[in-house]
Amino acid sequence: MEIVYVYTRKRSEFGRPCSFSDRPAKVNVDIPPDPSMAGNFVLRNPVDSYVQHTSDMSEHEVNTERVEVESRGVNHVEGGWPKDINPQEVEQTIRFRKKVEKDENYVNTIVHLGTLMEHCVKQNNAINIYEEYFGEEETVEVEDEPPSAKTINVISKLTSFFDVLLSKRDPNVTKRTATHLSWHPDTCKKLAVAYSSLEFQQNMKDMSFDSYIWDLENPNKPELVLKPSSPLVSLEYNPKDSHVLVGGCYNGQMAYWDTRKGGLPVEVSTVEVSHRDPVYGAIWLQSKTGTECFSASTDGQVLWWDIRKLSEPTESLVLDITRKGLLENALGAVTLEFEPTMPTKFMVGTEQGIVIACNRKAKTPPEKITSTYSGHIGPVYALARNPFYPKIFLTVGDWTARIWSEETKESSIMWTKYHLSYLTDGCWSTVRPAVFFTTRSDGTLDVWDFLFKQNDPSLSLKVCNEPLASLRLQDNGCVVGCGSKLGTVTLLEISSALCTLQRNEKTLATAMFERETKREKILESRHREMRLKERARSEGQETVVEERLVENPEEVLSRTRREFFEVIEAELQRRTRAETQCLHGKVPGTARTRDRGRDSPPWGGGQGSASAFQVKDRAGDEAAVQGEESQLPKEEEEEEKDVA
Amino acid sequence: AEVEEILKRIQAHRGVIATMVINAEGIPVRTTLDNSTTVQYTGLLHQLTMKARSTVRDIDPQNDLTFLRIRSKKHEIMIIPGNTSIKITIELYVL
Numbered sequence: 001m002e003i004v005y006v007y008t009r010k011r012s013e014f015g016r017p018c019s020f021s022d023r024p025a026k027v028n029v030d031i032p033p034d035p036s037m038a039g040n041f042v043l044r045n046p047v048d049s050y051v052q053h054t055s056d057m058s059e060h061e062v063n064t065e066r067v068e069v070e071s072r073g074v075n076h077v078e079g080g081w082p083k084d085i086n087p088q089e090v091e092q093t094i095r096f097r098k099k100v101e102k103d104e105n106y107v108n109t110i111v112h113l114g115t116l117m118e119h120c121v122k123q124n125n126a127i128n129i130y131e132e133y134f135g136e137e138e139t140v141e142v143e144d145e146p147p148s149a150k151t152i153n154v155i156s157k158l159t160s161f162f163d164v165l166l167s168k169r170d171p172n173v174t175k176r177t178a179t180h181l182s183w184h185p186d187t188c189k190k191l192a193v194a195y196s197s198l199e200f201q202q203n204m205k206d207m208s209f210d211s212y213i214w215d216l217e218n219p220n221k222p223e224l225v226l227k228p229s230s231p232l233v234s235l236e237y238n239p240k241d242s243h244v245l246v247g248g249c250y251n252g253q254m255a256y257w258d259t260r261k262g263g264l265p266v267e268v269s270t271v272e273v274s275h276r277d278p279v280y281g282a283i284w285l286q287s288k289t290g291t292e293c294f295s296a297s298t299d300g301q302v303l304w305w306d307i308r309k310l311s312e313p314t315e316s317l318v319l320d321i322t323r324k325g326l327l328e329n330a331l332g333a334v335t336l337e338f339e340p341t342m343p344t345k346f347m348v349g350t351e352q353g354i355v356i357a358c359n360r361k362a363k364t365p366p367e368k369i370t371s372t373y374s375g376h377i378g379p380v381y382a383l384a385r386n387p388f389y390p391k392i393f394l395t396v397g398d399w400t401a402r403i404w405s406e407e408t409k410e411s412s413i414m415w416t417k418y419h420l421s422y423l424t425d426g427c428w429s430t431v432r433p434a435v436f437f438t439t440r441s442d443g444t445l446d447v448w449d450f451l452f453k454q455n456d457p458s459l460s461l462k463v464c465n466e467p468l469a470s471l472r473l474q475d476n477g478c479v480v481g482c483g484s485k486l487g488t489v490t491l492l493e494i495s496s497a498l499c500t501l502q503r504n505e506k507t508l509a510t511a512m513f514e515r516e517t518k519r520e521k522i523l524e525s526r527h528r529e530m531r532l533k534e535r536a537r538s539e540g541q542e543t544v545v546e547e548r549l550v551e552n553p554e555e556v557l558s559r560t561r562r563e564f565f566e567v568i569e570a571e572l573q574r575r576t577r578a579e580t581q582c583l584h585g586k587v588p589g590t591a592r593t594r595d596r597g598r599d600s601p602p603w604g605g606g607q608g609s610a611s612a613f614q615v616k617d618r619a620g621d622e623a624a625v626q627g628e629e630s631q632l633p634k635e636e637e638e639e640e641k642d643v644a
Numbered sequence: 645a646e647v648e649e650i651l652k653r654i655q656a657h658r659g660v661i662a663t664m665v666i667n668a669e670g671i672p673v674r675t676t677l678d679n680s681t682t683v684q685y686t687g688l689l690h691q692l693t694m695k696a697r698s699t700v701r702d703i704d705p706q707n708d709l710t711f712l713r714i715r716s717k718k719h720e721i722m723i724i725p726g727n728t729s730i731k732i733t734i735e736l737y738v739l
Contacts, residue, residue: 100673107647109726110665114650116724117733120711121657124720124735 003029178483180234181472185242189216190223191481193489196231196250196278211235211247213259216491225263228255233278239340240290246307248279248295256307269310275299281336286343296348298332302358319348319356319369331356337383339390345370347393349380355395357406373404375411382426382471388433388506392513396426401438401448405517410524413516416448417455425471425482432501433509439482441467447494451508463490647674654733661719664732666690673729689732693725 005028100106176195184190194211211232212222226232230251238244246256247265252275255265275297285292291307292314303313319331331350338346344361353376358369378398386392391406392413399419402412421442429435434451435458443464446457463482470483483489655663655676664682665674670690675682697709712723722733 096671097673100667100671101647103728105728106667106673109729110647110731111650113724113726113729113731114647114654116711117654117722117731118650118657120713120722120724121654121660121733121735124722125658 001031176231176487177469177485178487178489179469180232180236181470181481181483181489182236182245183472183474183481185237185239185475190214191216191489191491192226192235192237192245193483194232194235194247195487196233210263213245214489224259226257226265227263228265229253229268233280234282234295236282236284236293238284238290240284244307246282246284246293248275248282248297250278252276252279252297252299254279254282254293254295254303254305254310256310267307267310269305270312273303273312275301275303277332280334281348283336283338283346285338286340294336294338294346296333296336298334298351300332302333302336302348304360315360317358319350334379334381335383337385337393339385342390347383347385349383349395349397351379353377353380353397355380355383355404371406371409373409373412375402375404376400378422381424382438384427384436386428386433387430389510389513394426394428394436396423396438399423401426401436403450403513403516405513405520408517408520408524410527411520413513413520414450414454416457422467424467424469427471427473430473430475433506434512437471437473437480439463439468439471443468443484445471445480445482445492451505451512459494461492463492464488659735660733662734664734666730666732668728685732685734689721689723690730693723693730697725 176197178193179196180194182192184192190213192211192213196211209228209231211226211228213224213226215223226235226245226247228247228249230249230253232247232255233250234248236246238246243259244256245259246254248254251271253271254269254274256267257263258266275295277297277299279295279297281296282293283295284290285294285304289306292304293307294302294304296302296319300319302317302319304315305313319333331352331354333348334351335349336346337349345357345359348356348358350356353374355373355376356369357371357373373395376395376397380395380397382394382396384394386394393404393406395402395404395412399422400415400417401423402415404412416438419440421440421444424439424441426436426438429437432449435447435449438446438448438457440446443462443466445461445463445468447459447461448454449458452458464484464486466485466488468482468484471480472482473480479491479493481489481491651663651665651674654660662675662677664672664677664685666686666689667673670686672682672686677685692714693709693712696712700707700709709725712725714721714723720735722735724731
């Protein structure tokens, strides 16, 4: 339908002035709606509409031009000589020189300059104006920066897209604990990690047995995959030959790899002669051939192997401290320690909390065990000698870390306070004699500087949320790798304050260790005296002793039960008080002296291990009474366990 | 002859390792060091002196460089520029 409006005007009327007039509106066309056309359309219900309140953004790409860099060199030739003189010819140069010297001007200038020069040289000789007057005092550098550590690398199973840092994925779905770390002996750019699941009988079918060697430069793929026949619990690089690694398996076998030959073990020990429990410790020995190693496991044996012939061990030792060599009495070994400077001695840390020092070269097997050190309430998870003082060694187990001296066998010379979580691994720093690292089962890495502060770690870092299982320091002392229960290996770089030797640190550390050792010796002798006296007294008063024994159990039991709960209540109250103080912004006083920490018995999750221990106390007077009490709380716990 | 005397006197002072005289074109006229070292020193120091001199003159045209000392950890090099020649002395001082 076409709507047309026509407006006509006569030609003669063109150009006339317009005379506008008003008139009411007039409808020209009226088009009614045509419902029949509605059939062509469909009613839309609901209607989708959107509103967006964001800023407008556009995407652009820029590609800068590539800069080409080129190395160039310039060859200098001796120049300046006038054209006719060849600088290589000695005669010509000499002649030229002589000619110059004959010039009168030259002589004047030289004389003049000479006097000036003499003046200055004399000045110099008279006094050194740039002399360092206070040179000695300058060397006292105040370390303002607090000790810190920063993560440089995380080898883990991260699946986020924000992996800006290098993070290495553990390609397996089921997560396994990184049980052992070993740095490559020369380059320290490679790390061998043993993965296995240490939960008893929880191995899932699809859990892979592989362990990896990671190269720090390559974040995404392990450099080499080691495929043993059973998961590896411990793994060590051969310090002499960096291509060879030995690993202890979960099923007790030993295997060794050559990285040049690929991921399958070159040789595996036969099952019949191997250990019967996971091999927790495997260390290389110092030998001319560089092929000897030894291993320890919780079945109570320590076996020596030669790599070239893994079909049977060369030697074996049963860890029986009663020195009878019986496997039934043997203690299970959890960690092994060997110091290359003392090739015949080594130490074993056991599940029962005892550290056994052994001598390999003893003539008869019972004599191989030279001494035992007991003091831990749970398995000794780590054992390390101080690289600077071979007689001092560190043990980590239950909730404390202890420092021992080889001479004092009855107790440790120094120890840390009781923590809230288990300590799982520890090692000394290779550069500073009084610094060591420990890892905890709440995922924290502690750095302790015993010269500076003994109550608390100098630095406490929360590495991850899951427990940390292993720890290893790189040889330069600055980078430490820790492995966690879910297979994440984190590398941390420690601030330089904690890994550079201070000026008189060695003397101070020596003094500290000697002091503590002496203190222990004095206490030991005192205890011995008291024990002798007791024995003398008891021999003279046998009847009285018998009576005491009869009525003791009941009374003492109720008394100790009461005291036990009292101590727990006191501790709980103290903790809540400390927390409320903390909330109010006050720092909870580190009033926990060492004595306090020692006296509070282990509550809430005690190990309840099979063998009884002599818990040593510092207040010497209560030796006898405390001795009884400490044995009874253990029975106490067992009772509670029966009830619960 | 006088030249010799003066140079010898300077060289005889305590702590002086070497002396060099360089002419305006940068050619070592007289030196107590071996050739290669001399050439090295000459090339480097001549340019440095020229630069220093022009710097001083740029800042104040009436001014001129009288003396240039380069003190380093091990030695001190003293340079006196003249119109036709430059004299360089290398001295050792102990901290």
